[in-house]
Amino acid sequence: MRKLIYGMNLSLDGYIAAPGDDIGWSGPPSDELFQWWLDQEQESGLTLYGRKLWETMSSYWPTGDQQPDATPAEIAFAQNWRSTPKVVFSSTLDDQLDWNTRLVTGDAIAEITRLKAEDGAPLQIGGATLAAAAMRAGLIDEYAIATHPVLVGGGTPFFGPLDGWVQLKLLETRTFPGGVVLTRYETRR
Numbered sequence: 001m002r003k004l005i006y007g008m009n010l011s012l013d014g015y016i017a018a019p020g021d022d023i024g025w026s027g028p029p030s031d032e033l034f035q036w037w038l039d040q041e042q043e044s045g046l047t048l049y050g051r052k053l054w055e056t057m058s059s060y061w062p063t064g065d066q067q068p069d070a071t072p073a074e075i076a077f078a079q080n081w082r083s084t085p086k087v088v089f090s091s092t093l094d095d096q097l098d099w100n101t102r103l104v105t106g107d108a109i110a111e112i113t114r115l116k117a118e119d120g121a122p123l124q125i126g127g128a129t130l131a132a133a134a135m136r137a138g139l140i141d142e143y144a145i146a147t148h149p150v151l152v153g154g155g156t157p158f159f160g161p162l163d164g165w166v167q168l169k170l171l172e173t174r175t176f177p178g179g180v181v182l183t184r185y186e187t188r189r
Contacts, residue, residue, distance in 0.1 A: 002115065003122040006131045007040065007144030009180075011152045014159065016128055018152035021052065025150050030177035031073065033146060038077045040144065044084060045120045048112065050127025051090035054101075057081070057126075062099055087111070089130050109137045132160025142186050143168065149179040 008016050009026045017023050029037070041047070049057065064070060064078035086101040089108040097103050104111050112134055115123060125131050125140070134140055145158065168185035175181055 002045070002118055002120050003141040004112070004116055004125055004134065004139050005040070005044075005122055005142040005144060006125045006134070006140050007037075007142075007146070007184075008126060008158060009146045009148060010158045011150050011155075012147055013151045013153065014157050015152050015155040016158050017156040019155050021156070022152075023056070025152050026148050027178075029146075030180070031071070033176040033178075033180055033182075034071075034073050034077070036174075036176070036182065037146075038073050038080070040124065041077065041080050041084065044122055044124040046115065046123050047084055047086045048115075048123060048125040048127075048130065049086060049088045050130035051088065051093060052129075053127035054086075054088045054090070054093075058097075058099065058101075087115070089127075108133055109139070112139055113137075128156045128158065128160065135160060135166070136163055138166075138187075140187060142171070142184060144182065144184045146176070147181045147183070 010016050011025060018025055061078050061081040065075040067074070082099045084100065086099070087104055088097060088101055089104050091105050093103055108130060116139060125134055131140070167188040169188055170183065171186050172184040173181065
C-alpha cells in the first residue's frame, strides 16, 4: 500500500493562499527549503493535483529549467516535474494534458483509494479542495507543513473541515532560513 502525503507552504495563520489566490506572501524559498521540497518530489511515484494547483504548476514548471536564472535545484525540479506521473482531478479541464499527466473527471476519492492500494513509491497530493476531500475520507497518511512567518488574514486554508478528530504523531521539526519551520506528522490509525 502506498503512503499519501499532503505537504505545502502555509502562512502562520494556516493559509496556503491569501485572498485572490495570492501565493506571493511566501516569497522565493531558501535554497535549503527548495532542496527539501525537491527531495520530496524525487521520492514520489505519483503526484495528485486539484485543478487550481495544476494550473499554477503547469504554468511554470514545464519550462522552469530553461529560465536564464534557474538554479541547479530548479533545473532538477523542472526535469523531475515533467517526468513524474501526475493525475489531475477536475470536472472543468479538457483531456489534453501534457507532461506525463492524466485527467480524472469522476470520483476522486475512489481513484485515490485505488491508487493508494497499489504497490510503489509514495503519492503526493496538492490542492486544498482535493486534499480536504482526502482528509475527510481518512486517506492522508502524512502531513508536511512548511510554515512561513507571515499572517495573511484569510484565503485558502491548508486544512478543510473534518467530520471528526485526526490524531497525529510528530515525525520531524526543522527550521529553515527566513524563519520557516517545517513540521511533519503521521496520521495515527
